[in-house]
Amino acid sequence: MSEQRKPAEEYVVVRHRPGHRIRRTAILLIFTLVAAAAGYATGLAQGGFRFSSTQESNRALEDEVENLREEFREARQQLINLERGKAIDEQALNQARRTIVELETRIVSLQSDLTFYRNIMAPSETSKGLQVDSLTLAFDRAQDAYDFKLVLTQVGNNKSYISGVVAVNVIGLRDEEKEVIALRDLSEDIEDLGVKFRFRYFQDVEGSLVLPEDFEPIEIQVVAQAEGQKSSQAERTFRWDQLTEN
Template sequence: MSSERKSSEEYVVIRHRPGYRLRRTAILLVFSVVAAVIGYTTGMAQGGFRFSSVEASKEVLEEEVAKLREEYTEARQRVINLDRGRAIDQQALKQARTTIVELETRIASLKSDLTFYKNIMAPSETSKGLQVDSFTLDRDRQPDAYDFKLVLTQVGNNKSYISGVVAVNVIGLRDEEKEVIALRDLSEDIDDLGVKFRFRYFQDVEGLLVLPEGFEPLEIQVVAQAEGRKSSQAERTFEWDDLTEN
């Protein structure tokens, strides 16, 4: 039985070649390295093409950016120039308007002066001799204080002087009762009840008046009395509200 088993077994004879496995491993390693080098070289070639494209695109973008920056600078300069021009135009327009207002004010003042002198030199038949021409009030910085100006004129015959006194009274209410206060008691610029005047054409009486506490002014009464050869009297009453409405 054992002899049959032995006869049926076959044996394979393999030739022993020392170093064969080592050489095969080395050859595979070399092929792997060569393949890697070829792949790297190909990739570099392709990568070099893409790099060149990126460089070209970068240059184009840089040119575009530079162009846009230049256009932006030019546009900004135009805006600055327009702003400066507009500011100059606005300033010039403002100055022109100011000049126009000043000229209109001056013209109105000259017309008023012209009318004033015309009335003095060429009066109507009903307005000759001593006249109370005007009384004006302007608010002062002090509370209840006003700068006043009274203008007296001699209309018609101006060859000689006219002289006399003028009295100014402020009529109003205090504690709901009528009260008359002389200008002398309201202004330190007036010393007497009657202010003396002497002139040929006109004379101004100016100063500062301060209203007492609790006094409500209603009217200003002016009475001018000429003395001597041209003796005459002129009276005029001015509403307080009309004088202070501006």
């Protein structure tokens, strides 16, 4: 009696790809972080910082900061785990590092925003009412002009609007003589000598300015005058070299 033959065993050849699992994990991590950041940015763009109360505003900002901190901690731990692997994909590692840098930058920005709004709604006794909060300048080489952003704030009592005008003058030297030039004469974005404002919490005044070739700027003087029941004046002078040192 012949012995029954067993069917031949079949073998499947699988290509060995070192680092595939780690690379896949890194990519999933990156997409998760990017999606979280994009979701936050979308919510911020749609809703903006709209205040219903001091507590709700501070709580919302603190929650966002804490969420980003948690994502940062998780991403950093994942990065440590990936770095310990022997078959790590360099591209995935570099992308993870860039994502962590972006999260760190976003956290710093949120903390700055949180400080800004806390100062508006919980000020010291010496800084209440209309304030000239900040002025920034950024040189645009393509246009040979300076982009400016002036921020006015109402600190403390934000229950009602504050309105008035703000005047901005650039003080400098022309032919070794002191000269004061109104922002209106340097910027096409400003039509009046005094820029009108009306806000509850803060208002930005933005545009670009071009200096005369023979004019050497020294400082910028900002004078804001509130009208009506909240009549008050806020004045602040900014040194040109400090505004443009970066």
